[in-house]
Amino acid sequence: MTSNGSASLYLQVARTLQDRIATGAHPIGSLLPTEHMLAEEFGVSRQTVRQAIGHLRGMKLLSARKGVGTRVEANRPQTSYYHTLQSLQDLFQFASDAQYRVTSAEMVSVTGKEAEELGCRPGRRWLRLVGLRELPGPLGADGPLCLTTVMIDGRYADVAATPRVHTRAIFAQIEDRFGVSITEVHQDIEATVVTAEQAALLRVEPGSPALLITRRYFGSGRTLVDLSRNLHPGGRFRYAMTVRREE
Amino acid sequence: MTSNGSASLYLQVARTLQDRIATGAHPIGSLLPTEHMLAEEFGVSRQTVRQAIGHLRGMKLLSARKGVGTRVEANRPQTSYYHTLQSLQDLFQFASDAQYRVTSAEMVSVTGKEAEELGCRPGRRWLRLVGLRELPGPLGADGPLCLTTVMIDGRYADVAATPRVHTRAIFAQIEDRFGVSITEVHQDIEATVVTAEQAALLRVEPGSPALLITRRYFGSGRTLVDLSRNLHPGGRFRYAMTVRREE
DNA sequence: AGGCATCATATGTCCGGACATATATCAGTC
DNA sequence: GACTGATATATGTCCGGACATATGATGCCT
Numbered sequence: 315m316t317s318n319g320s321a322s323l324y325l326q327v328a329r330t331l332q333d334r335i336a337t338g339a340h341p342i343g344s345l346l347p348t349e350h351m352l353a354e355e356f357g358v359s360r361q362t363v364r365q366a367i368g369h370l371r372g373m374k375l376l377s378a379r380k381g382v383g384t385r386v387e388a389n390r391p392q393t394s395y396y397h398t399l400q401s402l403q404d405l406f407q408f409a410s411d412a413q414y415r416v417t418s419a420e421m422v423s424v425t426g427k428e429a430e431e432l433g434c435r436p437g438r439r440w441l442r443l444v445g446l447r448e449l450p451g452p453l454g455a456d457g458p459l460c461l462t463t464v465m466i467d468g469r470y471a472d473v474a475a476t477p478r479v480h481t482r483a484i485f486a487q488i489e490d491r492f493g494v495s496i497t498e499v500h501q502d503i504e505a506t507v508v509t510a511e512q513a514a515l516l517r518v519e520p521g522s523p524a525l526l527i528t529r530r531y532f533g534s535g536r537t538l539v540d541l542s543r544n545l546h547p548g549g550r551f552r553y554a555m556t557v558r559r560e561e
Numbered sequence: 562m563t564s565n566g567s568a569s570l571y572l573q574v575a576r577t578l579q580d581r582i583a584t585g586a587h588p589i590g591s592l593l594p595t596e597h598m599l600a601e602e603f604g605v606s607r608q609t610v611r612q613a614i615g616h617l618r619g620m621k622l623l624s625a626r627k628g629v630g631t632r633v634e635a636n637r638p639q640t641s642y643y644h645t646l647q648s649l650q651d652l653f654q655f656a657s658d659a660q661y662r663v664t665s666a667e668m669v670s671v672t673g674k675e676a677e678e679l680g681c682r683p684g685r686r687w688l689r690l691v692g693l694r695e696l697p698g699p700l701g702a703d704g705p706l707c708l709t710t711v712m713i714d715g716r717y718a719d720v721a722a723t724p725r726v727h728t729r730a731i732f733a734q735i736e737d738r739f740g741v742s743i744t745e746v747h748q749d750i751e752a753t754v755v756t757a758e759q760a761a762l763l764r765v766e767p768g769s770p771a772l773l774i775t776r777r778y779f780g781s782g783r784t785l786v787d788l789s790r791n792l793h794p795g796g797r798f799r800y801a802m803t804v805r806r807e808e
Numbered sequence: 809a810g811g812c813a814t815c816a817t818a819t820g821t822c823c824g825g826a827c828a829t830a831t832a833t834c835a836g837t838c
Numbered sequence: 839g840a841c842t843g844a845t846a847t848a849t850g851t852c853c854g855g856a857c858a859t860a861t862g863a864t865g866c867c868t
Contacts, residue, residue: 322821348848359823364849380849381831395651395746397644399804404642497806499642504799505752505770523752523770552751557646559744569851595818606853611819627819628861 327356327366335375336390345383346376397557402499403483405529407553408459409449414480416445421471432465433538439468441475443484446515447544457517461545470494470539484540485531494533502528503553508545516547523548574603574613582622583637592630593623644804649746650730652776654800655706656696661727663692668718679712680785686715688722690731693762694791704764708792717741717786732778732787741780749775750800755792763794770795 321329331352334340346352349367353360367384370376373391378384403410422442429436442465446458464484466474473487474480480487485496506526513520525546533539568576578599581587593599596614600607614631617623620638625631650657669689676683689712693705711731713721720734721727727734732743753773760767772793780786 324821345848350848359825361824362822365821378849379831380829381847383848392647395646395649397646397802397804399642399644400639402642402804405804495806498803500801500803502799502801503750503772505772505793505795507754507768507770521754521768523754525750525752525772546752548752548754552749554747554749555644556745556747557644557649557652559742571851592818597818606855608854609852612851625819626861627859628817630818 323358324362324365324369327352327358327363328369330356331366331370332375335370335386335388340386342386342389344386346386348383394560395557396560397555402485402496402531405499405501406483407551408447409453411481412447412449412459414445414447414462414484416443416474416477416480418442418444419474419477421468424465432541439471441466441468441471443474443477445477456550457547458515459546459551461512461515463543465541467537467539484542488539494539496531496539497534498532498536500530500532504528506545508547512545516545518547518549525551525553527553570605571609571612571616574599574605574610575616577603578613578617579622579637582633582635587633589633589636591633593633595630641807642804643807644802649732649743649778652746652748653730654798655694656700658728659694659696659706661692661694661709661731663690663721663724663727665689665691666721666724668715671712679788686718688713688715688718690721690724692724703797704794705762706793706798708759708762710790712788714784714786731789735786741786743778743786744781745779745783747777747779749777751775753792755794759792763792765794765796772798772800774800 331340331346340346346367347355349360349363352363356363367376367378371378375386375388375391376384377387399405406412420442421439423437424432424434424440425436429438432438432440442463444463445461447460447462448454448458464474466484466488470488470492473491474484489495504526506524507521508516508518508524510520512524513522516524518524525544525548527544527546529542529544531539531541578587578593587593593614594602596607596610599610603610614623614625618625622633622635622638623631624634646652653659667689668686670684671679671681671687672683676685679685679687689710691710692708694707694709695701695705711721713731713735717735717739720738721731736742751773753771754768755763755765755771757767759771760769763771765771772791772795774791774793776789776791778786778788
């Protein structure tokens with residue numbers, strides 16, 4: 315077995331197996347010898363082999379199926395980086411007490427390009443909200459945080475059928491009210507300049523830079539639940555994120 | 562025990578413990594009864610209790626320390642969302658064969674505001690690179706992908722001391738050459754408009770929108786290894802990311 | 809009071825055995 | 839040939855026991 319000082323027995327076994335996988339003795343896609351055989355070979359109990367295999371399964375090097383065997387999934391542990399969010403609210407990057415003041419709410423039948431963007435057939439009905447997001451009280455004196463357009467699948471239109479001020483995110487209201495849970499969000503960030511019309515609403519100069527952040531919220535089965543388009547004035551907002559190496 | 566059909570015994574135990582934690586019978590921060598006591602109470606073996614506890618540890622509800630006990634860490638499983646990257650290269654969002662053509666490389670002593678931004682004392686020496694990132698061959702005909710300025714800690718300046726074309730990311734070269742490993746990256750995205758000078762280099766109209774993406778690469782101990790500032794023309798680039806619910 | 813050795817305790821590791829259950833294969837039947 | 843059932847096989851679960859080791863508390867000594 316691989317020399318390994320006085321580490322736990324199962325870690326020694328795991329290391330040995332990892333070496334064999336790395337050197338190609340057990341190619342990707344192949345089945346490992348059975349736990350019983352490995353236990354006999356290493357002179358340890360089957361539980362110790364299982365502990366070793368469990369360790370490597372945690373590293374996504376192996377996978378097991380009852381009645382079949384243990385399959386080699388990867389050559390070596392992939393060093394992945396990840397970005398963690400406590401909740402989807404963290405995507406917003408602004409205070410949770412920001413208000414969404416809807417100025418227009420209308421039911422529309424989407425057509426052509428817009429239907430494609432929403433991933434549905436033309437003619438389907440969606441609710442379109444237009445409004446400004448702003449901080450309450452004196453904090454909002456600098457002007458709105460962003461100009462937000464939201465498209466909501468007709469099934470969930472009830473959450474915002476008439477214009478009003480929302481203190482919770484639309485997707486969160488849909489989750490609570492209809493029992494759907496958002497499993498995936500796609501976010502798209504691009505740079506643009508504001509038009510004269512947008513500038514007046516946002517209280518910035520026409521032609522000044524802005525971030526256009528589009529978010530698509532998907533429920534189970536990758537169905538689009540709602541889509542929001544947020545236009546953030548450049549000086550007032552920037553998007554920050556931290557990714558860390560795993561472990 | 563909690564009724565649970567015919568699930569595995571250890572899952573029944575885990576569910577029961579989870580219920581007790583959720584209802585406050587075992588408050589956050591308190592120690593669970595010992596494995597031996599739980600085994601006796603549930604009428605199962607200690608290994609089964611350990612399997613149940615291991616399950617809850619995987620959900621970050623519990624933590625254990627040898628010689629101490631098993632501590633309650635959380636009230637209920639926190640639904641967190643993840644954004645995973647295969648490698649840091651994925652932060653770039655452009656093809657991996659893009660080239661970084663450095664036009665200027667000079668050693669500078671950072672002062673005042675810049676030193677603060679780099680998180681070091683004024684007077685420290687850093688290498689400043691300026692250049693364009695572009696796709697090779699006909700793919701690059703539309704113009705450069707971005708205008709990139711990189712600041713490299715003086716210790717690692719050797720990787721890019723003289724202007725040349727880089728086909729690998731600077732941080733990756735530092736990782737290989739000096740054996741440091743990047744453990745954390747902070748990314749900052751803001752909107753801006755390009756100046757006349759930048760416009761000429763990027764071959765876009767002056768005043769057109771652009772994404773300014775600043776990335777700070779940290780090594781062990783949160784020390785800044787290098788910082789890059791990328792100016793992406795709006796029409797040619799946008800930043801996309803997907804976050805998923807765990808499990 | 810402060811430092812040090814001792815001891816009880818709780819989790820970590822390991823063993824050998826047993827049965828449960830999902831899966832693929834193969835023989836047999838219609 | 840297609841479906842069905844039996845069977846071998848591999849992992850999954852569970853047991854009772856044993857020793858290892860990190861930790862906190864206790865009590866002694868200076």
